[in-house]
Amino acid sequence: xxxxxxxxxxxxxxxxxxxxxxxxxxxxxxxxxxxxxxxxxxxxxxxxxxxxxxxxxxxxxxxxxxxxxxxxxxxxxxxxxxxxxxxxxxxxxxxxxxxxxxxxxxxxxxxxxxxxxxxxxxxxxxxxxxxxxxxxxxxxxxxxxxxxxxxxxxxxxxxxxxxxxxxxxxxxxxxxxxxxxxxxxxxxxxxxxxxxxxxxxxxxxxxxxxxxxxxxxxxxxxxxxxxxxxxxxxxxxxxxxxxxxxxxxxxxxxxxxxxxxxxxxxxxxxxxxxxxxxxxxxxxxxxxxxxxxxxxxxxxxxxxxxxxxxxxxxxxxxxxxxxxxxxxxxxxxxxxxxxxxxxxxxxxxxxxxxxxxxxxxxxxxxxxxxxxxxx
Amino acid sequence: xxxxxxxxxxxxxxxxxxxxxxxxxxxxxxxxxxxxxxxxxxxxxxxxxxxxxxxxxxxxxxxxxxxxxxxxxxxxxxxxxxxxxxxxxxxxxxxxxxxxxxxxxxxxxxxxxxxxxxxxxxxxxxxxxxxxxxxxxxxxxxxxxxxxxxxxxxxxxxxxxxxxxxxxxxxxxxxxxxxxxxxxxxxxxxxxxxxxxxxxxxxxxxxxxxxxxxxxxxxxxxxxxxxxxxxxxxxxxxxxxxxxxxxxxxxxxxxxxxxxxxxxxxxxxxxxxxxxxxxxxxxxxxxxxxxxxxxxxxxxxxxxxxxxxxxxxxxxxxxxxxxxxxxxxxxxxxxxxxxxxxxxxxxxxxxxxxxxxxxxxxxxxxxxxxxxxxx
Numbered sequence: 001x002x003x004x005x006x007x008x009x010x011x012x013x014x015x016x017x018x019x020x021x022x023x024x025x026x027x028x029x030x031x032x033x034x035x036x037x038x039x040x041x042x043x044x045x046x047x048x049x050x051x052x053x054x055x056x057x058x059x060x061x062x063x064x065x066x067x068x069x070x071x072x073x074x075x076x077x078x079x080x081x082x083x084x085x086x087x088x089x090x091x092x093x094x095x096x097x098x099x100x101x102x103x104x105x106x107x108x109x110x111x112x113x114x115x116x117x118x119x120x121x122x123x124x125x126x127x128x129x130x131x132x133x134x135x136x137x138x139x140x141x142x143x144x145x146x147x148x149x150x151x152x153x154x155x156x157x158x159x160x161x162x163x164x165x166x167x168x169x170x171x172x173x174x175x176x177x178x179x180x181x182x183x184x185x186x187x188x189x190x191x192x193x194x195x196x197x198x199x200x201x202x203x204x205x206x207x208x209x210x211x212x213x214x215x216x217x218x219x220x221x222x223x224x225x226x227x228x229x230x231x232x233x234x235x236x237x238x239x240x241x242x243x244x245x246x247x248x249x250x251x252x253x254x255x256x257x258x259x260x261x262x263x264x265x266x267x268x269x270x271x272x273x274x275x276x277x278x279x280x281x282x283x284x285x286x287x288x289x290x291x292x293x294x295x296x297x298x299x300x301x302x303x304x305x306x307x308x309x310x311x312x313x314x315x316x317x318x319x320x321x322x323x324x325x326x327x328x329x330x331x332x333x334x335x336x337x338x339x340x341x342x343x344x345x346x347x348x349x350x351x352x353x354x355x356x357x358x359x360x361x362x363x364x365x366x367x368x369x370x371x372x373x374x375x
Numbered sequence: 376x377x378x379x380x381x382x383x384x385x386x387x388x389x390x391x392x393x394x395x396x397x398x399x400x401x402x403x404x405x406x407x408x409x410x411x412x413x414x415x416x417x418x419x420x421x422x423x424x425x426x427x428x429x430x431x432x433x434x435x436x437x438x439x440x441x442x443x444x445x446x447x448x449x450x451x452x453x454x455x456x457x458x459x460x461x462x463x464x465x466x467x468x469x470x471x472x473x474x475x476x477x478x479x480x481x482x483x484x485x486x487x488x489x490x491x492x493x494x495x496x497x498x499x500x501x502x503x504x505x506x507x508x509x510x511x512x513x514x515x516x517x518x519x520x521x522x523x524x525x526x527x528x529x530x531x532x533x534x535x536x537x538x539x540x541x542x543x544x545x546x547x548x549x550x551x552x553x554x555x556x557x558x559x560x561x562x563x564x565x566x567x568x569x570x571x572x573x574x575x576x577x578x579x580x581x582x583x584x585x586x587x588x589x590x591x592x593x594x595x596x597x598x599x600x601x602x603x604x605x606x607x608x609x610x611x612x613x614x615x616x617x618x619x620x621x622x623x624x625x626x627x628x629x630x631x632x633x634x635x636x637x638x639x640x641x642x643x644x645x646x647x648x649x650x651x652x653x654x655x656x657x658x659x660x661x662x663x664x665x666x667x668x669x670x671x672x673x674x675x676x677x678x679x680x681x682x683x684x685x686x687x688x689x690x691x692x693x694x695x696x697x698x699x700x701x702x703x704x705x706x707x708x709x710x711x712x713x714x715x716x717x718x719x720x721x722x723x724x725x726x727x728x729x730x731x732x733x734x735x736x737x738x739x740x741x742x743x744x745x746x747x748x749x750x
Contacts, residue, residue: 026712044419329670337401
């Protein structure tokens with residue numbers, strides 16, 4: 001039998017961190033990515049240079065691959081569907097990616113499946129004010145498609161905000177979500193195998209700034225019933241999607257202890273980076289196992305607590321890593337750099353994982369390391 | 376500051392497993408290796424095709440590198456010394472590699488440093504019988520140079536063996552070691568930083584067949600005083616060598632509870648592969664930290680027990696991995712494949728790490744996984 005190849009649409013940091021365990025398990029990897037010498041190519045993936053909507057590039061990927069997967073949901077699902085129809089396994093399925101690309105349809109799907117979410121409504125210039133009122137004067141205005149890491153999102157608290165939002169997103173189809181007065185944002189990474197086996201990782205708390213994830217606490221400091229409920233819901237979402245691979249399920253914990261599903265990432269996810277240093281099987285190896293039809297690995301944590309902090313770019317210009325030495329003087333800290341250049345303000349350039357016994361102590365170590373590093 | 380590059384002499388499995396954390400820490404990697412698309416090149420190292428005695432290849436490596444290290448001790452130390460003299464940091468130092476290349480000189484060094492080892496003697500045709508008698512009729516006949524994984528070693532228990540050995544090794548300089556009636560073989564991985572900081576990993580038991588390491592038990596089941604003595608000795612060896620980087624110190628535990636140093640590996644080592652899945656910092660990341668002047672990581676185990684089993688080639692021919700699926704059904708088992716082709720009988724093609732609570736239970740899991748896989 002010849003060596004099998006995994007094709008990944010996207011060769012950024014997620015593609016990079018998928019490539020490492022893929023190689024470890026004996027697979028070759030090929031990625032499509034627009035930037036020369038992308039992060040995945042730097043760790044041995046073959047790269048087809050092309051953007052994620054480039055039909056020729058995706059066709060080439062399909063020709064070279066035995067299994068196809070994605071590191072990002074912003075891509076050409078039509079082309080992936082064509083590839084799937086030719087009999088090539090694509091996981092997660094393009095059907096799921098298409099559903100998730102449209103955040104409004106995603107929410108409708110969840111609500112119709114009986115999964116609790118925030119209230120939603122489609123927004124037009126005509127009904128905007130009325131919905132704003134209905135949602136109690138506080139809502140998130142979102143573009144249905146193409147939104148992530150804060151792009152295409154706006155918190156609307158006044159008619160002025162609303163006017164500004166409608167103007168800013170004038171070209172996009174919009175919907176609104178009633179603002180959820182959450183006390184914590186939570187996430188559960190779920191993996192589903194080709195045989196339908198489902199496993200979930202411990203629940204984590206995610207902390208965002210400027211709509212970008214900056215910190216993940218594992219496990220989340222929530223009550224046992226909340227953790228159980230959240231893990232059940234997350235698994236239910238993936239079960240109902242019928243997806244294969246790793247999914248990141250993002251949630252809100254409300255003041256009154258309810259768990260609402262906020263968003264589905266049909267892929268490995270920033271809130272699962274802690275698994276690289278804290279769990280028996282990382283989310284990346286797990287995803288490779290799932291999409292290649294291998295048995296799932298154990299999701300348990302090997303340590304009591306773990307904290308992940310993103311290293312976001314702090315300036316615009318050629319990448320220059322400062323403070324690595326200082327960060328690594330801190331015990332039980334790992335630094336993961338993505339090999340990206342140039343650096344840009346708020347670009348995800350790497351992350352820090354810290355592990356240990358007491359979550360707050362671990363958090364302080366991660367914070368100290370994070371402060372030491374600048375890129 | 377441009378990205379820094381680590382040059383590794385050798386791009387086999389050790390070079391491969393060094394490349395992964397080097398990339399994670401933001402370094403580029405270049406290796407010299409004779410085989411096209413060597414294991415390290417498959418995970419993103421740039422490869423200079425050339426053998427380890429190829430002066431031009433080593434010079435090219437030096438030109439491209441900020442730090443030079445090795446994955447193997449069988450190489451041209453003269454060339455490395457020339458590189459070192461030009462001001463390029465080479466770690467471990469060529470001086471140490473040269474000392475270790477000659478197993479007789481290595482043992483003389485240890486004995487002169489007051490480190491306990493087996494009794495040794497240089498062997499010539501003239502004195503062979505006399506030494507054989509002096510060593511009680513049981514000794515290991517060894518070539519001073521070029522011996523490893525059983526090559527260049529022979530257990531001599533009779534005059535007939537001795538005759539055969541002298542004939543077989545007629546072209547080599549020889550020495551003999553009095554046979555040590557050991558109850559266990561032990562190893563301690565030690566790392567020393569550029570500042571002279573020393574850390575050691577937990578002591579392990581190594582199990583050999585046909586002179587090749589097949590299994591490593593971590594931690595070794597030995598008494599507290601034996602573990603302490605062994606760890607002290609191992610650190611003392613590296614201290615006295617003045618080496619920078621990771622060193623594998625192999626030892627015998629004798630029937631009467633003495634620890635004798637058997638051999639020094641001036642590099643990451645098979646007996647440290649368990650650290651990849653069981654320790655806060657793997658031996659590979661540790662070595663990268665040491666040779667690039669970064670602070671050392673924590674060496675503690677995150678799990679109670681770990682067992683490593685080598686996957687040795689079981690036939691000669693193109694590589695074909697069988698049984699991966701079955702192996703991965705076993706909980707807490709990781710499989711690490713090296714991407715080598717062809718496979719050969721007893722060639723190191725990969726390894727299995729199993730982790731858990733009870734060492735004997737972990738050993739059974741590793742064994743089951745090992746039996747499932749064949750390459």
